[in-house]
Amino acid sequence: MRQRSDDPMGDTLSMLERDGALYLRLTGRWTLEVARTADRQLREVAERAVPRVVVDASGLAALDSAGAWAIRRTVARLDARGVAVDLTGLPERFHAIFAKVRLPDPSTEVAPPDRNPILALLENCGRAVEHGARVGRALLGFLGFALVNLAGALVNPRRLRVTAIIAQIEATGVNAIPIVGLLCFLVGIVLAYMGALQLERFGATILTVNLVGVSVLREIGILLTAIIVAGRSGSAFAAQIGTMKVNQEVDALETMGLSTMDVLVLPRLIAMMIALPALTVFGDAMGLLGGAVVALFLLDLSVGQFITQLVGAVDIWDFGTGLIKAPVFAVVIALVGCYDGLKVSGSAESVGRYTTQAVVESIFLVIVLNAGFAVAFAELGI
Amino acid sequence: MDTPTDDAAITVRGVVTRFGRQTIHDGLDLTVPRGEILGVVGGSGTGKTVLLRTIIGLQRPAAGSVTLLGQPVSWDGSSTRALAGRFGMLFQDGALFSALTVGQNIQVAMRERGDLPQVLMDELARLKVELVGLPPDACGKYPSQLSGGMRKRAGLARALSLDPEVVFLDEPTAGLDPIGASAFDELILDLRDALGLTVVMVTHDLDSLARICDRIAVLVDKKILTGTMAELARHPHPWIQEYFHGPRARAAFATVRVGGG
Numbered sequence: 001m002r003q004r005s006d007d008p009m010g011d012t013l014s015m016l017e018r019d020g021a022l023y024l025r026l027t028g029r030w031t032l033e034v035a036r037t038a039d040r041q042l043r044e045v046a047e048r049a050v051p052r053v054v055v056d057a058s059g060l061a062a063l064d065s066a067g068a069w070a071i072r073r074t075v076a077r078l079d080a081r082g083v084a085v086d087l088t089g090l091p092e093r094f095h096a097i098f099a100k101v102r103l104p105d106p107s108t109e110v111a112p113p114d115r116n117p118i119l120a121l122l123e124n125c126g127r128a129v130e131h132g133a134r135v136g137r138a139l140l141g142f143l144g145f146a147l148v149n150l151a152g153a154l155v156n157p158r159r160l161r162v163t164a165i166i167a168q169i170e171a172t173g174v175n176a177i178p179i180v181g182l183l184c185f186l187v188g189i190v191l192a193y194m195g196a197l198q199l200e201r202f203g204a205t206i207l208t209v210n211l212v213g214v215s216v217l218r219e220i221g222i223l224l225t226a227i228i229v230a231g232r233s234g235s236a237f238a239a240q241i242g243t244m245k246v247n248q249e250v251d252a253l254e255t256m257g258l259s260t261m262d263v264l265v266l267p268r269l270i271a272m273m274i275a276l277p278a279l280t281v282f283g284d285a286m287g288l289l290g291g292a293v294v295a296l297f298l299l300d301l302s303v304g305q306f307i308t309q310l311v312g313a314v315d316i317w318d319f320g321t322g323l324i325k326a327p328v329f330a331v332v333i334a335l336v337g338c339y340d341g342l343k344v345s346g347s348a349e350s351v352g353r354y355t356t357q358a359v360v361e362s363i364f365l366v367i368v369l370n371a372g373f374a375v376a377f378a379e380l381g382i
Numbered sequence: 383m384d385t386p387t388d389d390a391a392i393t394v395r396g397v398v399t400r401f402g403r404q405t406i407h408d409g410l411d412l413t414v415p416r417g418e419i420l421g422v423v424g425g426s427g428t429g430k431t432v433l434l435r436t437i438i439g440l441q442r443p444a445a446g447s448v449t450l451l452g453q454p455v456s457w458d459g460s461s462t463r464a465l466a467g468r469f470g471m472l473f474q475d476g477a478l479f480s481a482l483t484v485g486q487n488i489q490v491a492m493r494e495r496g497d498l499p500q501v502l503m504d505e506l507a508r509l510k511v512e513l514v515g516l517p518p519d520a521c522g523k524y525p526s527q528l529s530g531g532m533r534k535r536a537g538l539a540r541a542l543s544l545d546p547e548v549v550f551l552d553e554p555t556a557g558l559d560p561i562g563a564s565a566f567d568e569l570i571l572d573l574r575d576a577l578g579l580t581v582v583m584v585t586h587d588l589d590s591l592a593r594i595c596d597r598i599a600v601l602v603d604k605k606i607l608t609g610t611m612a613e614l615a616r617h618p619h620p621w622i623q624e625y626f627h628g629p630r631a632r633a634a635f636a637t638v639r640v641g642g643g
Contacts, residue, residue, distance in 0.1 A: 032498075032506075032545055039502050064545035064577050069509050097576030100569070104508035109522030110485030346526040349480040 013038050015045070021052040027059030030067030042070055046077035053078055058089025068094070068101040076103055135361070142339045143331070146269060149261045164267035165274075172233040172268075173275025177282060179232070180225050184283040187220055188212060188290020196299060205299050209306060210313035212291030217318040221284035223370055226329040229276055230362040234337040237268050238358035241341025242351040250342070265338045272334035277326035284322065317382055325373050329366050336362040389452060391416045391548050391580040392437060397446030399432055406432055407443070408604035416547075419574055419581040420608075421591045424601030425621065430584040431474070433601070434550050437582070438462070438471055451547060467491055469548040470541030474556075476533035478525040484511065484536045485521040488543045495544075510539040515565055531558050538566075542573070551583035555590055563587060567594045588634035600625070 012028040024045065028034075045053070055075065071087075078085045090098060115123075153159040195211040241264055244250050250260055288310070295301045301309070340358035344350050392414040399407040406429035414420050424430050435441035437448055442457035451468055455461045478487050485507040492503045511521045514535040525533055534557060541549050551570075555563035571594050573579045585591060591598060592611060599608045602621050607614065615626040625631065 035502065035506075036498055039499060062577070065509060065513060065542070065573075066506055066545055068576075069506065073505065094576055096572040100513060100572055100576075101509060102512055104505075104512040104518055104521075108508055108518040109483075110489070110504045110507050111483060112522065347480045349526070 013041065017050065020050065021054060022048060022050045024053065024055045025059065026055065026057045026071065027061070029062040030060055030071070031062060031064045032066040035066040035070040038070065042074045046074045047081075050083060052084045052086075054086045054088065056089050057087060057094075058091065060091055060094060063094045063097055065097060065101055068098050072098065072101050072103065139336065139339060139361075143335055146261065146265060146335055146338075149259075149266060150269065153262065153266055159262050159266075160270070161263065161267050164263075165271050168267050168271030169275050171236070172229065172271055173279055176229060176232055176275070176279060180228055180279050180283050181286045183228060184216075184221060184224055184286040185290040187224060188216055188287035189294055190290075191215060191220065191287075192291040192294035193298070196294065206301070206305075206309060208299060209291065209295055209301075209309040212295075213288065213310050213314040214318055216287035216291065217284055217314055217322050219322070219370070219374075221287050222280045222322045222325050222329070223366070224287075225280045225283040226276065226326070226333065226366045226370075227363055229272075229279065229330075230333045230366060231359055233272065234333045234362040235355050235359045237334065237337030238341040238344075238355045239351060241338055242344035242354050245342065245344040246346070246348055246351060260342070264341075265335075268338055269331065269334040272330040273327050276330035276333070277323060280323060280326045284319070321373075321377055321382055325370065328369060328373075332365045332369065333362045336365065389416070390414060390449075391418070391451060392582065393449040394433075394437065395447050397433075397436060397448065398444045399429060399436060399441070400444045405604060407436075407601075410446070410604070410606050412599060412606050412608065414580060414582060416580050417574060417578045418596045419570065419583070419594050421595035421598045422582065422584045422601065423586065423591065423598060423625065428601040428604075430601060431552055433606075434471070434552055434582065434584060438469065438550060466494065467544035468546055469550065470543070470546040471550045472534070472537045472541045472552060472554055474552045475530070476525065476537030478533060478536055478540065480525050483522050483524055484516070484528070484539070487525070487536065487540050490540070491543050506543070510542055511536075513542070514539045514569065515562070531562060534558065535562075535566075545577060547578070548580040548582070551581065551585075553584055553586065555585060555587045560589075564589065564593070570594055588631050592634045 012026065012030065012034045014025045014027075016023045016025075022045070055071070057071070075085050075087055192208055192212045195208045196205050199205050199207050199211070241250070244264070250264070253260060253263055292303075292306055295306050296303065337358045340354040340361070344354050390413045392412065394410060394412040397407050397410040398405070399410075410433070412433075422430050422433065432441055436443050437450060437455070439448075439450075439455045439457050439459070439462045448455040450461070451465060453461050453465050478484070479490065482490070485504070488507040488510050489503050492498050492506065498506075508518065508521055511518065516532060516535050516539070520528065520532060520536065525536065528536060534554065538551070538554065541551075554570075555566055558566060567590050570579075570581055570583075574581060583590070583595070595611070597608055597610055598614055599606050600614060600619075600622055602619055607617065607619070607622070609617070611626070614622055617623070
């Protein structure tokens, strides 16, 4: 056992097999470094076919939890295999850490288990469909709940929080004017330009005005505005309410007897129902202005010709069918944003997840509903 | 312990910290020898957490210098990288990476080393979970699935992942039940005795202060006063008097005397 005592201090593990017993001598600093370098050697020792093992730990200079673990693991494995193990000479000051290092259950998972990718794909598909259905049902429930509360608040106007509504109108409506105006203007230009290029072949460039007028008023103005607002304010609703959920502010409100619906959801819903139609009117005007710019400078029409052509091309119902969709989209955007915000729970991470989800869901619903409106209007002949 | 005891683990010299026009620390000095458990106390807003953040290199002070384990702290990340694995920090709410399981959180620093076999890392992760008194199945759970107290323990397991020489604990026993808190105190004592661990803990737990802290640092009047509990108890400063002679303090110290401390 002492035959290697002349080894340099740096040697941390020496072994000697004699008279059917294996002698292990541990010296120096048994830290993570040794646990790593001696890892394989110790695992071999643990499986070695010997009747008896003697471990001399009297030369240990330092022991951390990784080193203690490496020794403990080896001893336990030998013990489990019926090998007699003697651990001797462990310095007094290491007893505490050695006792602390108990054997954890090796079967517990550290990382989520790897899955078969095809099964995982199928499973994810299934989960996504089921999740979508659940979200749809829950949103419908939330819509009903919100509308009942809205009706209640309209009957009893003291429940309406005017300051909050005005602040939300400013945030969702007034502050969105520049971006909505610019984007509608640019899309109006693109539409007129592309239309003019195609219609020129038939010598019907004047019809560009009809094209721009009808498509901006019926579809582009409202759709573009709704998508911008969903991206700007739907996400803001989810993030604001979600942050309040994480900080337990929502719980604090409920505890004080205030209704989350009245304080957080209704002001946003009402503000959105006012702001989105107003923004749509503005967006329509800017889209037409974009068309007008192309008509005046590219098609050499005069202002008078443009107006005459436009008035002949569109009627009030083209404007009406666009505007009628605005309150519906407003309800969808506001409620999806608030609903996802209220779904946030636990960590700050889920605020980000639900904010993303709110934007995706509200834009998806806006486009699907818009398609539904288009079919319905066509069938009704409006 | 074979670590040299003549050089201090932490040396803070003349640190001045300001937020806007408000001065938090004004010429603060502190020396923590290796192997010491130092408790940091002070009223709300006296900059206890700020002091920890300054020492570990997260918060650049307006003036002064800090030396951690012989390495001058530079507050640009380079000294922190040079000291990687040699100190650990337990943040107030654990600050666990929410996208990783507890076990993976513990393995983050091990993985950065790049030379440990996965089997050993898994074993060590389970070991640390066991060490801080979490149930074994916590290893595969995500932080959001744990309670506040469990997140704290998981945060400690991560701070201890590479068996550091110094650990900083920000209110480690806040939110733990008394049994869990005293088990935690014992754990810190054991680790210190076995590893020569240096511990700096911000705490309001008078039991912890009385039970495990060798010295106490009190933040008052933008400066720091250090001493053993008995020394500080005799200090004339009104806040310190209030702190160490209030009804809660008397109860905590009475327990220690009965327990033979």
